[in-house]
Amino acid sequence: xxxxxxxxxxxxxxxxxxxxxxxxxxxxxxxxxxxxxxxxxxxxxxxxxxxxxxxxxxxxxxxxxxxxxxxxxxxxxxxxxxxxxxxxxxxxxxxxxxxxxxxxxxxxxxxxxxxxxxxxxxxxxxxxxxxxxxxxxxxxxxxxxxxxxxxxxxxxxxxxxxxxxxxxxxxxxxxxxxxxxxxxxxxxxxxxxxxxxxxxxxxxxxxxxxxxxxxxxxxxxxxxxxxxxxxxxxxxxxxxxxxxxxxxxxxxxxxxxxxxxxxxxxxxxxxxxxxxxxxxxxxxxxxxxxxxxxxxxxxxxxxxxxxxxxxxxxxxxxxxxxxxxxxxxxxxxxxxxxxxxxxxxxxxxxxxxxxxxxxxxxxxxxxxxxxxxxxxxxxxxxxxxxxxxxxxxxxxxxxxxxxxxxxxxxxxxxxxxxxxxxxxxxxxxxxxxxxxxxxxxxxxxxxxxxxxxxxxxxxxxxxxxxxxxxxxxxxxxxxxxxxxxxxxxxxxxxxxxxxxxxxxxxxxxxxxxxxxxxxxxxxxxxxxxxxxxxxxxxxxxxxxxxxxxxxxxxxxxxxxxxxxxxxxxxxxxxxxxxxxxxxxxxxxxxxxxxxxxxxxxxxxxxxxxxxxxxxxxxxxxxxxx
Numbered sequence: 001x002x003x004x005x006x007x008x009x010x011x012x013x014x015x016x017x018x019x020x021x022x023x024x025x026x027x028x029x030x031x032x033x034x035x036x037x038x039x040x041x042x043x044x045x046x047x048x049x050x051x052x053x054x055x056x057x058x059x060x061x062x063x064x065x066x067x068x069x070x071x072x073x074x075x076x077x078x079x080x081x082x083x084x085x086x087x088x089x090x091x092x093x094x095x096x097x098x099x100x101x102x103x104x105x106x107x108x109x110x111x112x113x114x115x116x117x118x119x120x121x122x123x124x125x126x127x128x129x130x131x132x133x134x135x136x137x138x139x140x141x142x143x144x145x146x147x148x149x150x151x152x153x154x155x156x157x158x159x160x161x162x163x164x165x166x167x168x169x170x171x172x173x174x175x176x177x178x179x180x181x182x183x184x185x186x187x188x189x190x191x192x193x194x195x196x197x198x199x200x201x202x203x204x205x206x207x208x209x210x211x212x213x214x215x216x217x218x219x220x221x222x223x224x225x226x227x228x229x230x231x232x233x234x235x236x237x238x239x240x241x242x243x244x245x246x247x248x249x250x251x252x253x254x255x256x257x258x259x260x261x262x263x264x265x266x267x268x269x270x271x272x273x274x275x276x277x278x279x280x281x282x283x284x285x286x287x288x289x290x291x292x293x294x295x296x297x298x299x300x301x302x303x304x305x306x307x308x309x310x311x312x313x314x315x316x317x318x319x320x321x322x323x324x325x326x327x328x329x330x331x332x333x334x335x336x337x338x339x340x341x342x343x344x345x346x347x348x349x350x351x352x353x354x355x356x357x358x359x360x361x362x363x364x365x366x367x368x369x370x371x372x373x374x375x376x377x378x379x380x381x382x383x384x385x386x387x388x389x390x391x392x393x394x395x396x397x398x399x400x401x402x403x404x405x406x407x408x409x410x411x412x413x414x415x416x417x418x419x420x421x422x423x424x425x426x427x428x429x430x431x432x433x434x435x436x437x438x439x440x441x442x443x444x445x446x447x448x449x450x451x452x453x454x455x456x457x458x459x460x461x462x463x464x465x466x467x468x469x470x471x472x473x474x475x476x477x478x479x480x481x482x483x484x485x486x487x488x489x490x491x492x493x494x495x496x497x498x499x500x501x502x503x504x505x506x507x508x509x510x511x512x513x514x515x516x517x518x519x520x521x522x523x524x525x526x527x528x529x530x531x532x533x534x535x536x537x538x539x540x541x542x543x544x545x546x547x548x549x550x551x552x553x554x555x556x557x558x559x560x561x562x563x564x565x566x567x568x569x570x571x572x573x574x575x576x577x578x579x580x581x582x583x584x585x586x587x588x589x590x591x592x593x594x595x596x597x598x599x600x601x602x603x604x605x606x607x608x609x610x611x612x613x614x615x616x617x618x619x620x621x622x623x624x625x
Contacts, residue, residue, distance in 0.1 A: 039063030052128030187237025290575030327377035417455035549574030
C-alpha cells in the first residue's frame with residue numbers, strides 16, 4: 001500500500017503575513033496547505049479540492065468570511081467542509097451566533113495562540129485521516145481506535161459548546177443521546193429524553209414522526225443511501241414551535257450494521273422569519289421606490305404644464321421635490337411611524353425663506369400618519385411659496401396666521417394671510433390650488449379658499465387616525481387646457497374610448513388622467529378606494545380600466561373580480577411586481593410605475609378598442625370626466 005494522500009486544509013486571509021504565520025504553525029507531514037487571498041479565490045479552490053478544514057479570516061475586502069461560508073453552505077460539494085473563523089473582533093454573542101449560523105464549527109481569536117490553533121486543527125486533521133483510513137484500510141481499524149476515541153472526545157467538547165443540538169437514536173428510534181445544545185434549544189434534559197421512542201417524546205408533531213421514521217429506516221438499511229438535510233418543526237418544553245434543519249448520518253459497525261443515527265439540529269426559526277421579513281421588505285421597498293419615481297414624474301410633468309420658461313420650471317420643480325424629500329427624511333428619522341404637525345411647520349421655517357416672526361403657528365400636538373404627513377408637507381410648501389410670490393410674505397408688512405384644531409377624528413387647519421398686497425380672485429386655477437384640493441380629497445377631506453381683500457384664507461379639513469397605507473403622494477388634476485398635447489401619432493389614439501381610472505395616489509392619478517385625455521379618451525374617476533371603484537363599476541360605462549395594485553393598503557381583488565364579471569378588460573398600474581399582485585388575475589397586463597405615455601396609451605388602446613368589450617350600465621353618465 002502506498003503512502004496515503006495528504007490531508008488538505010484551506011487557509012483564507014487577505015494578508016500574506018497572516019497566511020505565512022498560519023502555514024508555519026500548521027505545517028506537518030501528511031498535510032497539504034492551500035492558501036487563498038480572497039473569497040473568490042477560496043471558492044475556486046473549493047471546487048477543485050476536497051478540504052478537511054477551512055480556516056477563514058472574517059475581515060476581508062469584497063467578500064468577508066461570513067459571506068464565503070454562506071456560499072459554501074449553498075453548494076452540495078462544499079457545504080460539509082468544517083469552518084473555523086479566524087477573527088480579531090470582540091467575542092459578542094451576536095457575532096458568534098452569526099458565525100455559527102453561517103456554518104462555523106468554532107472561532108479562533110487573534111492574536112492566535114499556537115497551542116489552541118494546533119489543537120483545533122489536529123481535531124479536523126485526525127477526523128479526515130480517520131475517514132480516509134476507514135474507507136481505504138479496514139484492517140487498520142484496531143490501530144485507529146485510540147486515535148478515533150481521542151478525536152471523538154475532542155468532538156464531544158465541541159458538541160457540548162456548540163449552538164447546535166446533537167441527538168442520537170438507536171436503530172429502533174429510541175433516543176440514545178441528547179446534547180447540552182439540545183437541552184438549551186428545546187428545554188428538556190437528557191435524563192428526561194433518553195431511553196424513549198421518538199413517537200413517545202412529545203417533541204415532534206405526530207404528522208411528521210411516521211415520515212421521519214421511514215426516512216431514517218431507509219438510511220439505516222442502505223449504507224449507500226445519501227441524505228442531505230430535512231426541515232422539521234420541533235416542539236419546545238414551553239409549547240412553542242421551532243423550525244429546524246436536521247442533518248443526519250448513520251454510524252455503522254465494520255460489517256455495515258447500523259449502530260446509531262446521529263442528528264445535528266440547527267434552529268432556523270430566526271433565519272426563516274428574517275427571510276420572510278426580507279422578502280416582504282424588498283417587495284415593499286420596490287413598491288415605494290417605484291411609486292416615488294412615479295410621483296416625481298407626475299410632479300415634473302404637471303409643473304411643466306404650468307410654467308412659462310425653463311428657469312421658472314427649475315425653481316418650482318426643485319422646491320416641490322425638496323419639500324417631498326424633506327418630509328421623507330423626517331419620516332425616515334422616525335422609522336416611518338409618522339410626523340408631528342408642528343415639525344412640518346418648523347421644517348418650512350428652517351429653509352430660511354420665511355421670517356419666523358411673521359408666521360404665527362398655534363395648535364395642539366398632532367401626530368400624523370406617514371401618508372397624510374407627506375401630503376401636508378407639500379401643501380404647506382405650496383402655501384408658503386404662493387405667499388412669498390404673490391401674498392403676505394411678498395411685502396414686509398405681511399403676516400400669516402396658521403392655526404389648527406382637532407374635532408373628533410378630523411383635523412381643521414386654517415391658513416390666513418394679512419398685510420400683503422391687494423388680493424384678486426385668479427382668472428384660472430393654478431397647480432398649487434388644485435394640488436391642495438386633490439390632496440385633501442385623497443383622505444376624504446375638503447379644501448376651501450377665500451380671496452378676501454385683505455388676504456387669502458384657506459380652510460382645510462382632513463381625517464385623522466387612518467390605517468397605515470402604502471406609499472401615496474399628493475396630487476391634483478390639471479385642467480385639460482393647460483396640458484401639452486402628445487405626439488401627433490398618439491394624440492387621438494383613444495378617441496371615443498372611456499377609461500376607468502382606479503388610483504389612490506393623487507399625483508399618479510393626475511398623470512394617468514392627463515395622458516389619457518391628451519390621447520382623446522374620456523376618463524371615468526378617479527376612484528380612490530375599493531368602495532368608490534365598486535360603485536363606479538355598477539353605475540358607469542367604460543371600455544377598459546386601469547387599476548392600482550392596492551388602495552390605501554387594501555387588496556384590489558374585489559375590484560378586479562367585479563371588472564372580470566362585467567367582462568371589462570383591465571391593466572394593473574403598480575409599483576409592485578407581478579408576484580405581489582392578485583394571482584387570480586395573472587392574465588391582466590401590468591404597467592409598471594413610473595410609466596411612459598406611449599406605454600399607457602398603447603395598452604389602454606389595445607384593451608378599449610375591442611368592440612366586444614364595450615359595456616354600458618345604468619347611469620352611464622355618472623362619474624365620467
